[in-house]
Amino acid sequence: MKFSPLVQELIDTLKCLPGVGAKSAQRMAFHLLERNRAGGEKLANALGKAMIHIGHCQQCRNFTEDELCQICQSPKRKISETMCIVENPADVIAIEQTGEFQGRYFILMGHLSPLDGIGPDDLGLDVLSKQLETGQFREVILATNPTVEGEATAHYIAELASKYQLTISRIAHGVPVGGELEYVDGNTLSHAFSGRKSYQY
């Protein structure tokens, strides 16, 4: 015995969401059916539109329903000579929130992962090369995650970018601001030491 066909279909399709197993899918289905039909309809609608209309920005690869994303469309960014390379769209949001950076982005949508069959072309590095070739950029900031995969990806891109006349930099690793030394992992702490700078009076 199973649930009625439509209920079962709803539960089965909810399992395509990452981190959602049979039990959570059931709970989600019942919650929507019992307590939030309006929310469920809105989600169905948003999902349908998103899957059809959202593509990648032709320049930076970020998700957008337009040809160019909002950042790439901005006249000030268009002429920027700095490009920041990140793994994910959420990284762009995080960096934008700091207000620290006004240049262009390039979003890899992942990192090199040979075991998962994710190589340079999957990260759009061919597209990246063409943009660096134009000579518009004077600096490339590698802002991939400070993980093994993120470092390997940064290293690969640094080599690729070394063909062009530009500064290649990596965001600083170290003790998080406001963090307490005793709770920082050893790897971060050794980065903090090797990357030490002379004290500014």
Next chain:
Amino acid sequence: MKFSPLVQELIDTLKCLPGVGAKSAQRMAFHLLERNRAGGEKLANALGKAMIHIGHCQQCRNFTEDELCQICQSPKRKISETMCIVENPADVIAIEQTGEFQGRYFILMGHLSPLDGIGPDDLGLDVLSKQLETGQFREVILATNPTVEGEATAHYIAELASKYQLTISRIAHGVPVGGELEYVDGNTLSHAFSGRKSYQY
């Protein structure tokens, strides 16, 4: 700065799923957009149909897209004299899988919860009364959860059902089969003692 309008709308609507906050909603949206558009479209479709077409069985209140659910439609169940009352549709599946019960169900879709404003009518107890009134049933099995709310709900229904000429029973509480005594909580263990039966040779 935010994501593009459609991406943001997708993330916002995903948050209507129970247990999904801003971070998981983002992760889900990116996963579908980047790795599983086909799955996302199927989900949009299933959700849309479900929200419109799934209603409640007129007899047992279970979710179904028909007037009567599959169980209530079965000729053998139709004439059953036993009714099992449970809190959720998933309980029906669990009980059906035991093969132990061939009667009818009544699904409360929750339990009494005055603080959340969930009273007898929200659980369909008026509908239940009308079915007991017909005289078809000889036994009502209270299979609500062995929680404070489940017990209170069982108690309320037992009182309501006592008006009719029928046996009212409660599923047995005790040590789970295969469980080890030392890991069973004290409350369950005292239920196991107070509900002890003479040993069957």
